[in-house]
Amino acid sequence: MGNVLAFCEFSGQQLRSSALSNLAFARLAAQAHGGEVVALLIGAGAAAAGPEAAKYAPKVVVVDDGGLAHYLAETYAPIVAEVAKAQGATLIAATATSTGKDLAPRVAALLDAGMASDVAKLEGKDTFMRPILAGNAYSTVQVTTPIIVVTPRQSEFEAAAPLAAPGTVASAAAGAVNALGAEFVRLDAQKSDRPDLSDAKVVVSGGRGMKNGENFKVLEQLADLLGAAMGASRAATDAGMVPADWQVGQTGKIVAPNLYFAVAISGAIQHLAGMKGSKTIVAINKNKDEPIFQVADYGIVAEWEKAVPELIAEIKKLKATR
């Protein structure tokens, strides 16, 4: 018997989509642990998102403190560990976002907890399936410590549905906030009106063959026509054609949209690791021997310069008939 503590990221009064996936994982884990889900919101202004979190979790704990204006692993990890103890948690979950990946191992060490990263499936209360070797194999691991820390993958768990009746919200004190000398300096945000790459229904990605950043404009037209997020291969981000946080792959974002366009991408293992969970994959490449065609559901062997504008025109035609 133990509860499951779900660290939830939020923005203003809303939970982030990553938090809803985490709560879905947490429900499965709570069943296995014979306890209940406790959602944890930390940060200056966290109280504002408490009511929204209570729609999805029977119990919400909010730690709202002026000293927590910016996320820092140093200040957040001790709070997560303390709340976990106070709530009798035997499993702590944080989605494998850049924040979750930074925070969760630090929490695990504070609790001498074993950790399973990037979990794709819960197989039992202490047993998890997770990709290894850049997604070329799946390992089932058993974590035998009394408390377990897990980072579930957002792409593997559908957003939790609201509860029939909302849960309760309690607040907890932050205690002594000590950043150990670390400071948040600034965030250079990539501003975009497009959906988040991590939970977009459609993703349009370009690779080395796009040649330069200017050429991505035509892909952005396609993306905007479909309400899609933009992505890229490591070759394109390393060459500075597009921002680094567009990178899809083993070391970038892991995506699993309904529809994924890979344009002028060869399909290196590293890239495939980030997108082969997509439901439908379309590859456009002038070289029919590229490995991308082995994972694509539909392949077009053509130069993107010709194929993409034609694709845009054809989709516009289709939309006009509906």
Added chain:
Amino acid sequence: MKILVPVKRVPDPTQKAKIKDGHIDLTGASWIVNTFDEYAIETALRLVENGADNTRTAGAEIVVVSLGPDEAAKELRTCLAMGADRAIHVVCSDAEIDALVVVKVLQSIIAAEKPDVVIMGKQAVDGDANQVGQMLAAKLGWPQATFAASIELSADKQALTVGREVDGGVEYKKVPLKSVVTVDLRIVGARAVVNGVTPASHNYSGEGARLPSLKGIMAAKKKPMAQQKLADHGAQPTPMIKELSVVLPPPRAAGQIVADIPTLVKKLADEAKVL
């Protein structure tokens, strides 16, 4: 500045994964220094050298540490040939360790070595776990800067400003020395590491970590490599995380090459029903 760089030997990721008796078959595998750890060595070197004339800052020292079987000495020699000064090899089998054991050993080594900063890869490319750096920082009570794409050493040489690749942009975080930094791919960019010594006009190749030179390989043979055991650091060979089984993912069903764009759009709309 004294920098400690923990490294892991991993099977070359370009080899095809094979399964034997429910686990990855590593018979005959070739091994390399984990790519991210190689980048950590490169980062450490760039922090303590003048990149323009290849001279080293006086008093700088880079110590590499690895936990692994006897064969892992080869990967440690590679790190020494790149330019690290000395190596510590904690000899153990891979089955005897997990992240918590590794952290316990590193914590003990750091207590003895007293480095100014620990720089390591953000994850190993075999297990892809991305845990040890953060766990180690927590155990030491040190701050952490994970997923570093850039590092700038402050003028007083007492702090690092680290550009971290996060969802939605780049976050800059300042940490004092006595901290743990884990590096991401772009840390090997042409000007990603700024140490106040290398001229601002100097561009590194940006193509990844440096290859050991012939001179470096010869020099590495004479550099010290200490051999230690888990027990020397109070660690037990009892991992708390057990791998029960490994499977290969089912292959995707074969796709089709479609003749033209109108056919593609029709299939996406009617067959896949995604438009």
